[in-house]
Amino acid sequence: NAGVTQTPKFQVLKTGQSMTLQCAQDMNHEYMSWYRQDPGMGLRLIHYSVGAGITDQGEVPNGYNVSRSTTEDFPLRLLSAAPSQTSVYFCASSSQGGGKPQHFGDGTRLSIL
């Protein structure tokens, strides 16, 4: 079982570029979510999905888009990268309701120059 897989592990972008962070899980979990982790701050929820075709905003959604066409995949798109989006991004999934993330990927480290 791979669990939650995130790609790429590292990425450097220039300001204004767009990119998609990939997230896939093989546990058939309905609930998936994206977080960012910045030094000195806790994890912050960007977007989440309670099932295929359903997404909603978290605490810090501006500058990011998501879609959920399948149960397995939940990509995060940066529309026009800004230096403030330099962070470590984590994808998580859960079989339980109530927003309690159970399984996290190992993160994508993103630098915006």
Place this chain on the structure above:
Amino acid sequence: QKEVEQDPGPLSVPEGAIVSLNCTYSNSAFQYFMWYRQYSRKGPELLMYTYSSGNKEDGRFTAQVDKSSKYISLFIRDSQPSDSATYLCAMIFPSGGSYIPTFGRGTSLIVHP
């Protein structure tokens, strides 16, 4: 004032010690309480969650919630060097059908042989 306060540490203890990790919170509406362990360069791992006041035990770990004092703790018995990691607390309150977790900044724990 941040809703969830957690001392970043580092907390350094000798192997075999009992470790106490703590978080305080200000929002009395929080209903679910979680503890995660995060090793360097890895995603968080859910250790325990609870939704009621009192103690919950799982092996060497005990989670304690005191809603009257707005205080939660994680105790680690017989600590091992492999317990060296950052420990994150998180809390959720349901709001309009949304469940957005609020994380603490994490406490770095070092268990030395």
